Amino acid sequence: MEHAIEVKNLSKQFGSLLAVDDVSFNVARGEVLGFLGPNGAGKSTTMKMIAGFLEPTHGTVSLCGHDVLDDPIGLKKKLGYLPEGAPAYGEMTPTTFLNFIADIRGLQGHHRQERIKDVVEKINIEGVMDQPIETLSKGFKRRVGMAQAILHDPEVLIMDEPTDGLDPNQKHEVRTLIKAMAKDKAIIISTHILEEVDAVCDRAIIIAKGKLLFNGTPAELISKSKFHNAVSLIMNTNQSSAAKQALMNLPSVKAVEFEEQKSGMSQLLIIPEKGMSIVATVSKLVYEKGWEVGQLRVEAGRVDEVFRDVTLGSAEKLTEKEHLS
Amino acid sequence: MKNIKAIFKRELRAYFSTPVAYVFIVIFLFLTGIFTFYIGGFYESDQADLTPFFSFHPWLYLFLIPAISMRLWSEERKTGTIELLMTLPVSLTEAVIGKFLAAWVFTAIALALTFPIWITVNYLGDPDNTVIFVSYIGSLLMAGGFLAIGSCISALTKNQVIAFVISVVICFLFILSGFPLVLDFFSGWAPQSILDAISSFSFLSHFNSIMKGVIDFRDIVFFTSLIGLWLYLNTLAIDSNKAR
Numbered sequence: 001m002e003h004a005i006e007v008k009n010l011s012k013q014f015g016s017l018l019a020v021d022d023v024s025f026n027v028a029r030g031e032v033l034g035f036l037g038p039n040g041a042g043k044s045t046t047m048k049m050i051a052g053f054l055e056p057t058h059g060t061v062s063l064c065g066h067d068v069l070d071d072p073i074g075l076k077k078k079l080g081y082l083p084e085g086a087p088a089y090g091e092m093t094p095t096t097f098l099n100f101i102a103d104i105r106g107l108q109g110h111h112r113q114e115r116i117k118d119v120v121e122k123i124n125i126e127g128v129m130d131q132p133i134e135t136l137s138k139g140f141k142r143r144v145g146m147a148q149a150i151l152h153d154p155e156v157l158i159m160d161e162p163t164d165g166l167d168p169n170q171k172h173e174v175r176t177l178i179k180a181m182a183k184d185k186a187i188i189i190s191t192h193i194l195e196e197v198d199a200v201c202d203r204a205i206i207i208a209k210g211k212l213l214f215n216g217t218p219a220e221l222i223s224k225s226k227f228h229n230a231v232s233l234i235m236n237t238n239q240s241s242a243a244k245q246a247l248m249n250l251p252s253v254k255a256v257e258f259e260e261q262k263s264g265m266s267q268l269l270i271i272p273e274k275g276m277s278i279v280a281t282v283s284k285l286v287y288e289k290g291w292e293v294g295q296l297r298v299e300a301g302r303v304d305e306v307f308r309d310v311t312l313g314s315a316e317k318l319t320e321k322e323h324l325s
Numbered sequence: 326m327k328n329i330k331a332i333f334k335r336e337l338r339a340y341f342s343t344p345v346a347y348v349f350i351v352i353f354l355f356l357t358g359i360f361t362f363y364i365g366g367f368y369e370s371d372q373a374d375l376t377p378f379f380s381f382h383p384w385l386y387l388f389l390i391p392a393i394s395m396r397l398w399s400e401e402r403k404t405g406t407i408e409l410l411m412t413l414p415v416s417l418t419e420a421v422i423g424k425f426l427a428a429w430v431f432t433a434i435a436l437a438l439t440f441p442i443w444i445t446v447n448y449l450g451d452p453d454n455t456v457i458f459v460s461y462i463g464s465l466l467m468a469g470g471f472l473a474i475g476s477c478i479s480a481l482t483k484n485q486v487i488a489f490v491i492s493v494v495i496c497f498l499f500i501l502s503g504f505p506l507v508l509d510f511f512s513g514w515a516p517q518s519i520l521d522a523i524s525s526f527s528f529l530s531h532f533n534s535i536m537k538g539v540i541d542f543r544d545i546v547f548f549t550s551l552i553g554l555w556l557y558l559n560t561l562a563i564d565s566n567k568a569r
Contacts, residue, residue: 014568051412054568076414083412087405089335091342096335103331104413132342148409 002065004029004156004186005050010059012045012210019045021210022059027186027203029155032178034201034218035190038311042210043190044084047160050188051081063156077105080154084161086145090134094125094144097133098151105152115151122177123147138165146174150181157187163196175200194303197221208311224309225301226254226271231282233268234294240266243291250285252276265294328415332423333430336397340431349393353435356385361442373450378442379460379536383500383529386471391492393431394475395485397424398563403483407567417560425476425556432468436461456538463535466548467528471496473555480562496528503527526551 003026012020020042027033037043048054050061052072061068066075088097098119102112120126123143128136133144142165149157162178163171171193178187178200191197197204198218206214206221214221222228235243237260247256247270257269272278279298286293340346357378361367365377401407410420446452474495479488501507503524511520524530531544 053408053412073414076412081412083408085405087409089406091339100335104328104415
């Protein structure tokens with residue numbers, strides 16, 4: 001079966017700047033894809049091309065079989081899109097704004113009323129329906145933008161930073177909403193917030209300098225961390241230097257990091273060789289030596305570290321190349 | 326058609342949900358009054374016609390129409406709503422036409438509100454009402470021409486002030502293209518046929534001929550094709566500029 005979103009060899013050139021460089025990926029129905037990348041990496045440009053706002057310099061985009069160049073109107077009918085910053089007509093109220101969108105989307109009669117009511121309830125904007133949008137808080141503006149994007153119950157939903165500028169409760173609401181809609185839609189969201197990827201996305205893509213650098217599940221992403229499967233021990237400081245020595249000698253241990261904490265305790269972070277699990281050998285050693293251990297925990301890994309690694313790593317490689325040439 | 330209607334409705338409502346519409350209409354009526362009665366010498370001319378009223382329309386429009394048209398696309402670009410509009414299932418042509426029609430109908434409303442002057446002249450004398458009616462149509466067509474120019478220019482910039490100033494300059498050239506001010510610039514080197522073509526672009530000469538009460542097919546074709554041309558340029562301007 002065809003994918004709901006198919007992006008092939010997509011590139012965008014702005015003058016001498018190659019903003020997006022040969023990016024390809026697919027998104028199936030029922031899948032939430034997270035777009036990660038530093039600012040100016042080409043995330044928004046890619047989304048704008050998928051949404052049919054910018055024309056690709058090279059490559060193709062198709063949503064549910066509608067090609068962005070051959071059938072832009074057909075593509076846009078299938079799509080709900082929340083642009084970055086959730087722009088809306090400031091002098092309109094959410095009521096008039098959603099009715100305008102309903103006009104354009106061709107929603108009529110009973111179905112139209114039903115959809116507007118449904119979306120307003122889901123997004124939780126009943127209280128502000130008759131205030132001009134320009135007077136609303138950032139959180140409400142964002143929600144009005146989301147209401148607009150899902151009004152026609154689109155098969156494909158693309159949202160550029162849907163949780164940017166929201167407070168933690170609102171972020172949670174938006175994530176819950178995205179998960180609830182994920183069943184029958186193909187969804188792309190872009191974000192800076194790394195834990196969001198773990199919280200809502202089935203798959204993550206990292207883009208930096210216009211290039212696609214990673215495409216996999218959040219679990220795969222986190223397993224790239226050097227802290228993946230690391231073991232952290234909290235123990236008495238006067239035992240810890242001996243312990244550090246002993247731990248270093250264990251097989252598969254790559255490094256041991258030591259950090260003093262308050263009230264005479266220290267934390268030891270034992271980092272394994274790539275792909276190895278060391279929790280069994282570490283706990284056996286702890287048991288044999290009879291150390292007083294306050295806490296023993298296996299680290300999942302640190303997404304922010306992987307993110308830095310992947311995005312900055314590519315930058316370093318690029319400068320290396322430049323040196324060579 | 327459905328999309329044009331939706332955009333038209335939204336746009337026209339936007340005029341009236343801000344003070345823009347009311348300020349514009351009041352100023353327009355005030356200025357037409359001043360021009361007609363004081364500068365135009367409506368009473369002194371002792372003629373039962375509205376020539377003093379209509380003959381100042383090109384000059385009024387020169388400043389007032391760009392004030393309406395400047396926000397049409399600049400504002401969309403500035404606030405980023407153009408990205409929203411262009412990712413809805415709407416074609417560029419539909420969006421351009423919908424917005425233009427809203428601005429045009431708004432101008433028509435302002436123009437229609439000058440009706441007391443028509444009543445006044447009928448009360449004072451026995452004017453040729455056909456001439457007056459035809460002049461109203463001509464005035465509206467000319468306003469459409471100005472609006473199409475202004476709409477296109479506003480698509481070129483995010484800055485409404487720049488859009489206003491450039492629109493005024495271009496409209497000014499179109500008003501005067503039959504006059505020495507513009508023609509002298511070309512007369513040194515351009516052949517006569519080009520000079521004729523340029524002078525035929527003059528809003529003033531087309532409007533003056535309509536004001537005589539004769540609707541010439543050529544004048545209508547002139548204004549409608551001018552509107553069509555500038556709106557077409559408008560779509561090109563958006564297409565090449567929307568991302569910046």
